[in-house]
Amino acid sequence: MTRVLLFTGKGGVGKTTAAAATAVRAARSGLKTLVVSTDTAHSLADALAVGVPADGPAEIEPGLHLYQVDTQRSLERQWGELRDYARGVFAELGLDEVTAEEITVLPGAEEVIALLELREQARTGRWDVIVVDCAPTAETLRLLALPEALDWHVNRLLPAGRRLLRTLSPLIRRVAMVSVPDDHVVGAGERLHRALMEVRGLLTGAGASVRLVLTPEAVVLAEARRTLTSLSLYGYRVDAVVANRVFPSGGADPWREGWVAAQARRLAEVGESFAPLPVHTVPYLDAEPVGRDALAAVAEAMYGGTDPFAPPAGEPPLRITPEGELVLALPLAEKGQVDLARKGDELIVTLGPYRRVLALPAALARRAVRDAALSDGRLRVRFESGGPDD
Numbered sequence: 001m002t003r004v005l006l007f008t009g010k011g012g013v014g015k016t017t018a019a020a021a022t023a024v025r026a027a028r029s030g031l032k033t034l035v036v037s038t039d040t041a042h043s044l045a046d047a048l049a050v051g052v053p054a055d056g057p058a059e060i061e062p063g064l065h066l067y068q069v070d071t072q073r074s075l076e077r078q079w080g081e082l083r084d085y086a087r088g089v090f091a092e093l094g095l096d097e098v099t100a101e102e103i104t105v106l107p108g109a110e111e112v113i114a115l116l117e118l119r120e121q122a123r124t125g126r127w128d129v130i131v132v133d134c135a136p137t138a139e140t141l142r143l144l145a146l147p148e149a150l151d152w153h154v155n156r157l158l159p160a161g162r163r164l165l166r167t168l169s170p171l172i173r174r175v176a177m178v179s180v181p182d183d184h185v186v187g188a189g190e191r192l193h194r195a196l197m198e199v200r201g202l203l204t205g206a207g208a209s210v211r212l213v214l215t216p217e218a219v220v221l222a223e224a225r226r227t228l229t230s231l232s233l234y235g236y237r238v239d240a241v242v243a244n245r246v247f248p249s250g251g252a253d254p255w256r257e258g259w260v261a262a263q264a265r266r267l268a269e270v271g272e273s274f275a276p277l278p279v280h281t282v283p284y285l286d287a288e289p290v291g292r293d294a295l296a297a298v299a300e301a302m303y304g305g306t307d308p309f310a311p312p313a314g315e316p317p318l319r320i321t322p323e324g325e326l327v328l329a330l331p332l333a334e335k336g337q338v339d340l341a342r343k344g345d346e347l348i349v350t351l352g353p354y355r356r357v358l359a360l361p362a363a364l365a366r367r368a369v370r371d372a373a374l375s376d377g378r379l380r381v382r383f384e385s386g387g388p389d390d
């Protein structure tokens, strides 16, 4: 099974550095490694001090391959029908000359395309480890929740919606003055949706985990805590925290001493907040860690003697106990934030601005919710034991 490691965190904390360092370490310990970036700034290539590879994964040192996804090209190659349809609709709305470049300006589109390429790569079975340098916190989150949210809609719209569209087509055309997608386009839409579900399956699967990168500062920590909770809500497993830019103590002037003391307090909080997750610290270096050797040294500081590529341990974020209790890990969530609603065979969990629609497994789908409680960072939902109509 391919081990997939995702790095996320607030802007500028060191995600690219941590991801690149981890990839170098993987390759140098003999694992076939792919490092992928979902952002279009070429910072991954810059950190590794290599040129941007033209197309597809390129080997930059033995066993280490860099893939800077060309989103335009990927869109053209894989999703041409959808692009043509979108272009047609825009044209009918009087916005002609909409190009592929403009479509990928849609928020999140680039990351989605990069994640689709990631799935293609995972399917080749070529890689022992895939390291992903993700976009900053909020975007990645919304993005990762997308396939499931879409699933909910798509299952309702198709194929009933497809029949309906065909029937209403002339009417819609007259009222809305835009073309109804033909079967070809709907087919591509379904294919896209399936692909997104597979991406999600891969990223929430047993071989995948997220590492949260932070710096020991109050604002950064607060955001990392929220990210941990919402990642769990969506079923992503966080297996470690990377605390970057930690000031080394000793021989310090008063200015640095002040920082060392402040960071030590934050680091203690980090440990408490994220326990039992390991916290890997990386010192604030005297120069930017650019180039593979500098990154290998960062990885050494970050992981020490531990195995960064061991399968993620601990319980999965969502599980059903043998007693039929649904247990969803929501670390650091507070009681007032969580809201639960039942809709048909789905359970809708809302946590502040985030919402997850959980399709209940068949065994629970027809049983009413008896009660729910949040304790020890877990939401436990119990169901009535009775038959279909209670």
Ligand SMILES: Nc1ncnc2c1ncn2[C@@H]1O[C@H](COP(=O)(O)OP(=O)(O)OP(=O)(O)O)[C@@H](O)[C@H]1O
Pocket (backbone or CB within 6 Å): 010, 011, 012, 013, 014, 015, 016, 017, 018, 043, 136, 244, 245, 246, 282, 283, 284, 285, 286, 287, 288, 289, 290
């Ligand atoms: N421990 C460190 N010591 C010194 N410099 C560092 C350290 N970690 C990262 N840097 C430098 O800080 C800068 C930002 O790091 P990086 O690009 O990894 O952050 P990022 O989280 O990926 O940023 P973005 O949100 O913009 O993608 C880079 O110039 C990097 O070389």
Ligand SMILES: [Mg+2]
Pocket (backbone or CB within 6 Å): 015, 016, 017, 043, 133
């Ligand atoms: Mg970056």
